[in-house]
Amino acid sequence: MAVTMFVRSLLMLILLTVENAGSAVSPVVTFNPDLNKIFTGQSLQMTCDVDSTVQGDVNYNWFKDDNWIHSEKTFSIESALSSDSGNYQCQTSASDRSDSTRLEVYDALFSLPTITQSPQLVTEGDRLTLTCHTRLSAHRQNTVLQFAFYQEGQNIQEFSSANTYEIPFAKLSDSRNYTCDVQTSNHRIKKTSTTTTIQVNRIGERELFNKSETEVTSKPGTSHVTTAVAVTSLVLVLFLIVIALIFLYWTKRIPLPGNNQPASKVEFKEPKDETENIYMDLDTNTGKWQIFSQKPHKEAVKDLMAAPPMEISAPLNVIKQ
Structure with missing residues (x-):
């Protein structure tokens, strides 16, 4: 047992x-x-x-x-x-x-970061702000991220919770290439943005840039409409100018009512020797004008034309030669 x-x-x-x-x-x-x-x-x-x-x-x-x-x-x-x-x-x-x-x-804890700038047009002396954007996954909304900024590959802001980098007074020398890094607080995931080029303009170049930007960003077909309107306006202006010139031309040729026109000059043609002439002469005895008819007398006609106008105060007698 x-x-x-x-x-x-x-x-x-x-x-x-x-x-x-x-x-x-x-x-x-x-x-x-x-x-x-x-x-x-x-x-x-x-x-x-x-x-x-x-x-x-x-x-x-x-x-x-x-x-x-x-x-x-x-x-x-x-x-x-x-x-x-x-x-x-x-x-x-x-x-x-x-x-x-x-x-x-x-697929991703957070999206690939990108850099945006404010303002879009930067002039010397402006405050320039760069922002590093990313989007967290819906599965990890509480994940803590850190951001860092680089200029031409050189670190200009260490990793921190701030996703912005500011330049208080932009200079021409700040016209460089910029990138940003985003990482988790435990440093296990890190992503780098694509390169963004910042251009700082000289003072006075803003208006020229705005004009160029407006022309480049015009909607398709806008330039054709603008050209058509410009041509139509030009034709209308030329038509109005022609009408005005025609009006001025005819107002010079045709006297308008109420206009004071200069008195027409009386032209005397020198008579030929073979024609009979009628002329006027002043009788010194009576002080009256008399009309004579005779063969041409050039000297008398010339004197008559050169004499100043006189008022006829007595009836005229016609005396035949």
């Missing part, structure tokens, strides 16, 4: 030892950081943990979706991609594969 009890106890001890030994060598996949949901660009380290009782050299193998991917105790993802999502397992030379552990990698 005693022998039977001893044998049973020994068998139970052997079974327990075998079970404990099997469970001790079963590996477990752990994540660092302890997250199974990360974003693209983040880093992650997986470890194949085995029981400390395992002695000697141990070989490790990693599997993703049942495909072999790695052969060390740890497997690292430096900058996660969406394609890194999957089921991970590890196995040692003294154990079976571990349980499957799922990793999810989302």
Whole structure:
């Protein structure tokens, strides 16, 4: 009886030892950081943990979706991609594969940053503000981000919570290329913006720039409409000028009512010798003008034309030669 009890106890001890030994060598996949949901660009380290009782050299193998991917105790993802999502397992030379552990990698913790400037047109002496814009994922709205600014690749503002960089008085030398970096507070994800070129204009160039910008940003078809209006206006102006010139021309030729026109001059033609002439002469005895008819007398006609006008105060007598 005693022998039977001893044998049973020994068998139970052997079974327990075998079970404990099997469970001790079963590996477990752990994540660092302890997250199974990360974003693209983040880093992650997986470890194949085995029981400390395992002695000697141990070989490790990693599997993703049942495909072999790695052969060390740890497997690292430096900058996660969406394609890194999957089921991970590890196995040692003294154990079976571990349980499957799922990793999810989302498209972005935050969007690629961009730089905007204010004002859009910068002149010497203006206050220039650069802003680094990004958008957090809806899954991590509470994530703390830090921002840094660079001019021609040289750091001009260290990482901080401020996403703006200000130049109180812009100078021509501030016309440079600018970028900004955005990173998480744990420095695990960092993204760099595209390059933005800032142009600082001299004082007095603002009006010229505005004019050029207006012409460049005109809506399609606006230039054609403007040209048509300009041509129509020019034709109308020319037509009005022609009408005005015609009006002025005719007002010079045709006297208008009420205008004082100069008296027309009486032209005397020198008579020919063979024609009979009628002329006037003053009788010194009577003081009256008399009309004479005779052959031409040039000298008398010339004297008559040169004499000043006189009022005829007596009736005229016609005396035939």
